[in-house]
Amino acid sequence: MIEIVKHSIRFILFLLVQAFVFNQLEIGLGIQLMVYPLFIFLLPIEINIFLLMILAFSLGYGIDIMSNTYGLHASSALLIAYGRPYLFKLFEPRDGYLPGAELSIYTMGYAWFSTVFGIILAVHTLWFFFIEQFKFSEFWFILLKTLLGVPLSLGICILIQLLFLKKPSNR
DSSP: OHHHHHHHHHHHHHHHHIIIIITTOOOSTTOOOOOTHHHHHHSOTTOOHHHHHHHHHHHHHHHHHHHTOTTHHHHHHHHHHHHHHHHHHHTOOTTOOOTTOOOSHHHHOHHHHHHHHHHHHHHHHHHHHHHHHOOGGGHHHHHHHHHHHHHHHHHHHHHHHHHHSOOOOOO
16 A cells, blocks of 8 residues: 555656656757656556556656647657566566565666666657657757757656665665
8 A cells, every 4th residue: 555655646746847847947959858757667567567558658648738748758658668568577687576676776776777767768768759850850850869868867867766765775
């Protein structure tokens, strides 16, 4: 029950922070900072794929409604939610994941988190900008926006974890 409350609060916080803070920031070159994929990433590894897709769609759609982006966030969130189990399987540690453990920077380490979440964030951002522009003639501009936005978003997501996630106690 506590896990449901924790993830519900996270859902609301990520929705509001993305829509009202990060979507309002103008960095230049059309770069957008995306932190809400961290919510999808931090959901339990054992979560049912159907529930994962519903949560991802709901989060993305909520941001779309508040940001007037017509499904851009929803489709991007669905894409990474669909690919998340496959990516986690691809980067699974030799001994497997600890049951019930949260896949955060604390439990998996900086290298694993930066690699796996970086891939998720890159796919999400690239898809978002492709759907936003909807022109293959803008490929280099889309790639530039992605290459500039992903490291900034990744850095903010690492900072969010360091500031707000509780470090697990060693037993």
